Amino acid sequence: MIKINLPHGNSVEIESNENKELNYSDREALDILRHTTAHVMAQAVQRLFPNAKIAIGPTIENGFYYDFDIPDHSLNMDDLPKIEEEMQKIIKENQKVEKQVIKNVQEQLTDFNLRGEVYKAELLMEYAQQNPTLYVCSVDGKAVWNDLCRGPHIPETKYIKAFKLLNTAGAYWRGDEKNKMLQRIYATAFWAKDDLKAYLTFLEEAEKRDHRKLSNQLELFSIKDEVGPGLVLWHPNLAFVREQIENYWRSEHRKRGYVIVNTPHIAKKQLWDISGHTGFYDDNMYYLNVEEDKDYVLKPMNCPFHMLIYKSRRYSYRNLPIRMAELGTVYRKERSGTLHGLSRVRGFTQDDAHIFCTQDQFVSEIHNVIDLVDYTMKIFGLTYEVELSTRPEKFVGEIENWDKAEAGLKQALEQKGIEYQINEGDGAFYGPKIDFKLKDAIGRTWQAATIQLDFNLPSRFDLKYTEKDGSLQTPVMLHRVIFGSMERFVGALTEHYAGAFPLWLAPVQAVLIPIADRHIEFAESVYNRMKEAGLRVELDDRSESMNSKIRDAQNSKIFYMLVIGDKEIEANAVAVRTRKGQAGVQSIDEVISNLVSEAKNR
């Protein structure tokens, strides 16, 4: 029995093998409610669309979904209120939800098939040996609906008090694009109405932080039809933010023993034959027909170039590791439906590096990279999730090397005390990898940093170094990025800061606001002094009211507003206002020295 303590001192008991008590705000308690709500939703959909077949309906982080195959109808937003209404009816009927062990699988299969529930039948066949259970909804003791399900479920539908259908989407059966596309409804449910309301408010607020929305307001970037999808125009403000980040990146890499290189944007197809990209990456590459039988390719990766730089001289074990970095702009023909603001584009700059080292060095090199990732994310106040992907079925290289590499990656993560999730078999064919994922405003995750071992390219390019004993050995190679791409990272940062960049990144650090025209002259002198001090300051000398200037500055999320009127001139000072409100009067000298020292802090 699971006991869930509900709002207002009530409680509900859930049939289960486990014995425990949960609070209504616990994830596990929410999952039970949401799962039952998913069943109610599925039943409602089948009432409204009798030809609908049900597939799967799991709970997810902030809600649940259910997939349907509806041959004679396409679900759209207008259907959602109707389905919600039907769900309310079901809740009013206060259906009992009861577990029923499937004693005769064959009989149940026949029943599913008879009703055309082919997806449930397929699932039942797989679970046949695992004591599958059915959850039956009934009214007045009469069964009205059932679903193959592991449970647990709430005992009666009356407990469903706060739910909302959010959107519709297409989704492949079993997540495989070779399968039929089903229709999915995303929804959420909470035990308490206030919790639902709070969640919906959160979603609204999160939408305002969307970097694509903020871009209009703050003039950050644009993507124009005339240029092409997924190709970013960086406007001055965001270009400035990027410049600051790149400056950090360069100095940090130099500190950490990297060399920085530059390589071309295009190369002969032949280069990509050597790297092997033409074989498996063809669909993503842009080909340029420069001359007949001499095709050039717009680079989708920087690695081959770095291989060749490595190869241009001989190295001994004493020279390794070589850490070769580049802010390299690559172009990949991403599928049209996957593009997304700055987060998923077709032309982007990777903060790429390739580390060439010996077998004995790669664990400590991985360690170093993890360190750099963690150090960097902390500067920006970003939190991340880590995933380790291991050897896939199709792979190159020796199994011992894979095992050693995977163990090395794990060891490095564990030594740093970083929590991670293992994605078994999800590594690249050329090596295992660690991915660092950032969340956007509404909780979608985007891969940023990644560390990948490569057992393929060094031998394809025939890279060598001389060992102590004079023998020629192939170095181990690591691909790694810290930001991932400048586009995606800056997009994530914009959402993280909600557009209000910290002082060291802010394109404009302060705006001077003279109240009336007679204050402009003094404001100009302050402006000049601040400029000389290296501050990024603007003078708003428009013929507008002070309130209007403040409003504009607030909306532009400018860090400091410095108001100048009669009193300030008298005192040789400015009235400081931050984004949060008024912050007292400071003398000119004070303001300048404060801002200068504050701007140094990252």
Added chain:
RNA sequence: GCCGGCAUAGCUCAGCAGGUAGAGCAGCGGUUUCGUAAACCGCAGGUCGUGGGUUCGAAUCCCGUUGCCGGCUCCA
């Protein structure tokens, strides 16, 4: 690429039982000189994404196409 939705001025949006476009903000020209989130008046801005079709007549209806949005798949 796939499923669904959307596309009207620089931005946000109204107009859509078919009768050749409208507001606010931004911009420009004036007036105003102001104490912590919008001073006032005026002017100018759109062949309604694009190509076809239906119709006497299309922003509005139909089809194609491009782009965007939400997902799926794939990925930095």
